[in-house]
Amino acid sequence: xxxxxxxxxxxxxxxxxxxxxxxxxxxxxxxxxxxxxxxxxxxxxxxxxxxxxxxxxxxxxxxxxxxxxxxxxxxxxxxxxxxxxxxxxxxxxxxxxxxxxxxxxxxxxxxxxxxxxxxxxxxxxxxxxxxxxxxxxxxxxxxxxxxxxxxxxxxxxxxxxxxxxxxxxxxxxxxxxxxxxxxxxxxxxxxxxxxxxxxxxxxxxxxxxxxxxxxxxxxxxxxxxxxxxxxxxxxxxxxxxxxxxxxxxxxxxxxxxxxxxxxxxxxxxxxxxxxxxxxxxxxxxxxxxxxxxxxxxxxxxxxxxxxxxxxxxxxxxxxxxxxxxxxxxxxxxxxxxxx
Amino acid sequence: xxxxxxxxxxxxxxxxxxxxxxxxxxxxxxxxxxxxxxxxxxxxxxxxxxxxxxxxxxxxxxxxxxxxxxxxxxxxxxxxxxxxxxxxxxxxxxxxxxxxxxxxxxxxxxxxxxxxxxxxxxxxxxxxxxxxxxxxxxxxxxxxxxxxxxxxxxxxxxxxxxxxxxxxxxxxxxxxxxxxxxxxxxxxxxxxxxxxxxxxxxxxxxxxxxxxxxxxxxxxxxxxxxxxxxxxxxxxxxxxxxxxxxxxxxxxxxxxxxxxxxxxxxxxxxxxxxxxxxxxxxxxxxxxxxxxxxxxxxxxxxxxxxxxxxxxxxxxxxxxxxxxxxxxxxxxxxxxxxx
DNA sequence: CTGTTAGCGCGTTCAT
DNA sequence: ATGAACGCGCTAACAG
Numbered sequence: 240x241x242x243x244x245x246x247x248x249x250x251x252x253x254x255x256x257x258x259x260x261x262x263x264x265x266x267x268x269x270x271x272x273x274x275x276x277x278x279x280x281x282x283x284x285x286x287x288x289x290x291x292x293x294x295x296x297x298x299x300x301x302x303x304x305x306x307x308x309x310x311x312x313x314x315x316x317x318x319x320x321x322x323x324x325x326x327x328x329x330x331x332x333x334x335x336x337x338x339x340x341x342x343x344x345x346x347x348x349x350x351x352x353x354x355x356x357x358x359x360x361x362x363x364x365x366x367x368x369x370x371x372x373x374x375x376x377x378x379x380x381x382x383x384x385x386x387x388x389x390x391x392x393x394x395x396x397x398x399x400x401x402x403x404x405x406x407x408x409x410x411x412x413x414x415x416x417x418x419x420x421x422x423x424x425x426x427x428x429x430x431x432x433x434x435x436x437x438x439x440x441x442x443x444x445x446x447x448x449x450x451x452x453x454x455x456x457x458x459x460x461x462x463x464x465x466x467x468x469x470x471x472x473x474x475x476x477x478x479x480x481x482x483x484x485x486x487x488x489x490x491x492x493x494x495x496x497x498x499x500x501x502x503x504x505x506x507x508x509x510x511x512x513x514x515x516x517x518x519x520x521x522x523x524x525x526x527x528x529x530x531x532x533x534x535x536x537x538x539x540x541x542x543x544x545x546x547x548x549x550x551x552x553x554x555x556x557x558x559x560x561x562x563x564x565x566x567x568x569x570x571x572x573x574x575x576x577x578x
Numbered sequence: 579x580x581x582x583x584x585x586x587x588x589x590x591x592x593x594x595x596x597x598x599x600x601x602x603x604x605x606x607x608x609x610x611x612x613x614x615x616x617x618x619x620x621x622x623x624x625x626x627x628x629x630x631x632x633x634x635x636x637x638x639x640x641x642x643x644x645x646x647x648x649x650x651x652x653x654x655x656x657x658x659x660x661x662x663x664x665x666x667x668x669x670x671x672x673x674x675x676x677x678x679x680x681x682x683x684x685x686x687x688x689x690x691x692x693x694x695x696x697x698x699x700x701x702x703x704x705x706x707x708x709x710x711x712x713x714x715x716x717x718x719x720x721x722x723x724x725x726x727x728x729x730x731x732x733x734x735x736x737x738x739x740x741x742x743x744x745x746x747x748x749x750x751x752x753x754x755x756x757x758x759x760x761x762x763x764x765x766x767x768x769x770x771x772x773x774x775x776x777x778x779x780x781x782x783x784x785x786x787x788x789x790x791x792x793x794x795x796x797x798x799x800x801x802x803x804x805x806x807x808x809x810x811x812x813x814x815x816x817x818x819x820x821x822x823x824x825x826x827x828x829x830x831x832x833x834x835x836x837x838x839x840x841x842x843x844x845x846x847x848x849x850x851x852x853x854x855x856x857x858x859x860x861x862x863x864x865x866x867x868x869x870x871x872x873x874x875x876x877x878x879x880x881x882x883x884x885x886x887x888x889x890x891x892x893x894x895x896x897x898x899x900x901x902x903x904x905x906x907x908x909x910x911x912x913x914x915x916x917x
Numbered sequence: 918c919t920g921t922t923a924g925c926g927c928g929t930t931c932a933t
Numbered sequence: 934a935t936g937a938a939c940g941c942g943c944t945a946a947c948a949g
Contacts, residue, residue, distance in 0.1 A: 240715075242942055253920045258944055266918050288693040289637060290942035292628035293925050300671070307657060314653045318646060321674050330693070332639070332669045335660050354627040354639075354669070376579075459853055488857045495859060514798055518827045520834060520859045581926055592936045597928055605934055629926035632941050 241282040249278045261286055292353075301541065302332045302355040304346060306362045310457075311513045312483065312530070316361055316383065319534035327542045329356070338423075340364040350377045357541045360384060364425070374551055378544035382537035385427050385555075392544065392554045394537045398428050401526045401560040402435025405508045406480055408524065408562055410443045412506060412569065414478035418451040418469055420462075420490075421482040429454070429482055432510075436480055451476055462489020469505075470497070477505060478568070484509035484516050487523050491567060506568040521566030529558045580621040588617045600625055631692075640880065641694040643673045643685060645701045649796075650852045651822065651869070655700055655722065658873035666881045668695075677762075679703040689716045696880040699723060703764070713890055717883035721876035724766050724894075731883065731893045733876045737767050740865045740899040741774025744819055744847045747863065747901055749782045751845060751908065753817035757790040757808055759801075759829075760821040768793070768821055771849075775819055790815050801828020808844075809836070816844060817907070823848035823855050826862050830906060845907040860905030868897045 243261075247254045252271060259267045260275040267275075278284070292298045303320050305313040317333065324331045332355060334346040343364040349355045350373050357378040363370070367388045373379065374391065381393040409417050419436055421429040437447050450472060453465045462485065469476055481487045487509030491501050501507060501521055509516060509525040516523035536556055544550055582600075586593045591610060598606045599614040606614075617623075631637045642659050644652040660670045671694060673685040682703040688694045689712050696717040702709070706727045712718065713730065720732040748756050758775055760768035776786050789811060792804045801824065808815055820826040826848030830840050840846060840860050848855060848864035855862035875895055883889055 243944095244942080254943075255920060255945085256918090259919090262944080268918065271919085285687065285690045287632070287942050288691045289628055289631035289635075290925090291944085293626070293632050293927090293941090294943045294945090296628075296925075298628065308647070308660070309650070309653045309657050311648070311650070311653075314648045314650075317672065318648050318674065321647070321672050330671045330688070333656065333660050333672055335657065348624065349669070351624050352627045459857065485853075492857050492859075514824075515854055515857060518798065518831050518854060518858055582928095583926080593927080594929080594936055595934090598935090601928080607934065610934085626926055629941090630928085632925090632943090633927045633929090635941075 240287075241284040243284070243286070245282055246275065246278050246284050249282065250274050296353070297545075298354060298356050299328055300330045300332055300355045301538070302334050302346065302349050302358045304334045304336055304343065304358065304360045304362060306338050306364075307335055308333065310483075310485070311515075312511045312528070313361065315530045316534055319531040320359065320382075320538060323535045323538035327538060329538075329542070336362065336364050338362075338364060340369075344369065347373050350379075353377075356545050359537050359541060362426070378541055378550045380537050380541045380544065382533060383428065387427075390551045390553045392540045392552060392556070394533050394540065394556045394558075395428075396528055396533065396558050396560055398431035398560070399435040399438070401510070401528075402432030402480070403439050404435075404560070404562045405510070405524075405526050406436045406439035407442070408564065408568060409478045409480065409506055409508060410439060410445075412478070412502075414506060415443070415445060416448075416451070416474065416476040416478070417445075418453065418465075418476040418479040419447075420453045420456040420465055420479060420486055422455075422457045422486075424454055432480075432482060456481065456486045457483070459485050459489035459492070462486040462491075463493035464489075466490045466493040466497075466505075470499075478502075478507070479505060480508050482510050484511045484513040484523055484525055487525070487567070488515050488519050491519055491521070491523070502566070502568050502570050508568055512563055516563075516565060519567075521570075524565045524568040525563050527561045527563050529560075532558055579626075580623040582623070582625070584621055585614065585617050585623050588621065589613050635692070636884075637693060637695050638667055639669045639671055639694045640877070641671045641673050641685065641688050641697045643675055643682065643697065643699045643701060645677050645703075646674055647672065649822075649824070650854075651850045651867070652700065654869045655873055658870040659698065659721075659877060662874045662877035666877060668877075668881070675701065675703050677701075677703060679708075683708065686712050689718070692716075695884050698876050698880060701765070717880055717889045719876050719880045719883065721872060722767065726766075729890045729892045731879045731891060731895070733872050733879065733895045733897075734767075735867055735872065735897050735899055737770035737899070738774040738777070740849070740867075741771030741819070742778050743774075743899070743901045744849070744863075744865050745775045745778035746781070747903065747907060748817045748819065748845055748847060749778060749784075751817070751841075753845060754782070754784060755787075755790070755813065755815040755817070756784075757792065757804075757815040757818040758786075759792045759795040759804055759818060759825055761794075761796045761825075763793055771819075771821060795820065795825045796822070798824050798828035798831070801825040801830075802832035803828075805829045805832040805836070805844075809838075817841075817846070818844060819847050821849050823850045823852040823862055823864055826864070826906070827854050827858050830858055830860070830862070841905070841907050841909050847907055851902055855902075855904060858906075860909075863904045863907040864902050866900045866902050868899075871897055 336343040361383045509523045512527035675682040700722045848862045851866035
């Protein structure tokens with residue numbers, strides 16, 4: 240392992256000059272610069288990251304918190320975040336909280352121990368007051384998930400609007416008995432969608448029926464379960480809003496297996512616009528989320544915060560959502576509403 | 579930011595003693611140990627990772643190389659690897675090569691600059707001779723992808739057998755014109771499956787028809803394209819082997835859209851046993867890969883190599899694959915072969 | 918333009 | 934059982 244000292248010796252220069260060449264400092268003669276570069280090449284020298292991190296108080300690593308990566312929404316978020324981070328010269332450490340507040344808090348120590356320069360929270364498992372103290376060690380940026388109490392930059396999507404347009408679409412198809420699915424009680428994303436859902440209902444003079452609410456639907460299997468629960472109700476819904484395409488796909492799958500027809504017997508709208516929405520039969524009406532833009536913005540922001548060292552600024556960046564109409568809500572026998 | 583020095587001052591002890599407490603060394607009186615622990619608590623002290631990394635020549639970070647994380651197979655691999663790494667006290671940096679040899683080589687510098695303690699390659703974009711020189715900086719373990727020239731630990735699956743059982747299953751259904759899809763020419767995983775594919779054909783006295791081979795199928799869209807290409811052939815295949823469930827799903831989707839029936843007009847077998855295999859209609863016959871075990875083993879191995887510092891040992895750990903028969907290959911009108 | 922020097926925060930001989 | 938002192942590899946004053 241060649242060190243900067245080895246390069247200095249070989250060239251007969253000082254460590255400082257070598258360091259200047261490494262960091263592209265001015266005031267190094269072209270002659271010596273070439274000499275150094277050659278020596279580095281010859282020795283296979285590369286600066287040691289740990290030493291640089293210690294000296295510069297900077298690791299060039301970001302941590303991204305997600306519940307689980309096998310959720311396609313988060314896969315896409317990780318993909319985009321990793322690419323954006325790389326563009327800024329940052330590496331990305333993945334932290335899967337698996338919906339556990341303890342694991343989340345534990346991973347937060349990465350910031351405290353200075354193993355990462357900043358944390359991007361794409362999901363939140365603790366109360367903000369639990370997380371807030373970590374702000375003294377480095378920047379935290381919320382991306383996707385949010386918390387009104389959090390005095391940090393937040394990049395998010397207009398989930399109220401998302402819940403609204405999806406529900407309104409169902410209402411426009413003539414449905415009045417619409418069930419509601421979401422993933423988790425704790426998530427503000429889910430809560431916002433529910434607000435949008437209710438808002439749409441209210442516009443049609445309908446009230447929210449708690450018997451139609453299923454707030455613990457995350458996976459495909461949950462969708463299948465929810466379908467059976469819905470069909471067991473005395474006054475069955477004719478449409479269902481879900482918080483993810485996975486759940487929607489599960490509902491559709493179970494419905495078909497039970498001999499029901501989609502959307503004739505049950506209209507289904509998903510969320511996320513994942514690849515499966517075009518593979519199931521029928522294809523799934525859903526809400527598209529601009530994940531790439533959101534991730535890019537979150538990285539841009541955190542990189543800026545790392546530089547300015549001002550962490551407790553509440554800035555909100557919101558991106559719009561878009562309804563994508565497919566076959567799970569509009570059959571040929573029904574009137575259509577949107578292109 | 580409290581340092582070890584601050585704790586020393588507060589307790590009136592030396593830095594050495596504090597360090598001993600941090601690292602659970604013996605020869606520290608219970609009395610002082612408690613004193614130190616209290617002081618650490620009071621100051622909110624936590625050891626600085628960069629300093630420890632520099633001093634110990636160890637970062638406790640692993641790098642995992644994958645082409646792209648949105649491929650569900652790799653999502654699952656990342657999930658399992660992150661969990662296994664955490665169990666060993668390691669963090670995981672994600673490196674998406676996006677099938678680019680340059681990006682792969684670039685990420686390899688993480689090992690050279692000592693930013694990570696080891697590299698797990700789940701895909702390979704370069705010739706082994708390009709990668710080999712990095713072995714002098716730290717351990718490289720192959721996981722999933724492999725290379726016969728590579729003198730490093732390799733954790734892999736029996737892909738020849740995987741190609742064999744999937745193809746044999748199709749042959750047992752009476753098919754004789756079987757197309758072949760794979761992802762990439764470079765991958766030894768794909769090459770192995772092709773060997774198994776041909777082996778099964780040979781047992782049935784059939785020869786491989788190059789016109790039936792499509793070696794550039796990765797995504798859903800590729801599946802759709804391949805279906806159209808197959809149907810444009812003069813002597814159409816009646817079955818198709820694919821290297822991923824995504825491609826299989828794409829083929830099925832396009833086939834149905836074109837009015838064909840699965841498996842009656844075309845039997846399709848996928849690979850990976852992803853969630854979508856149970857969502858499409860018909861469900862997809864596929865090959866299950868024990869990703870979790872593979873990831874766990876790879877992490878165990880690399881952690882061991884980091885400790886022993888012996889990197890160039892060619893050890894091979896192979897896990898078996900399993901055929902999962904679903905509806906895309908066996909219809910009610912066909913004779914069935916396996917439970 | 919270049920070199921000398923002093924740490925960044927920690928762990929670890931080697932004494933005592 | 935405890936401490937003094939050195940150095941991991943690098944960068945940033947400060948001199949010159």
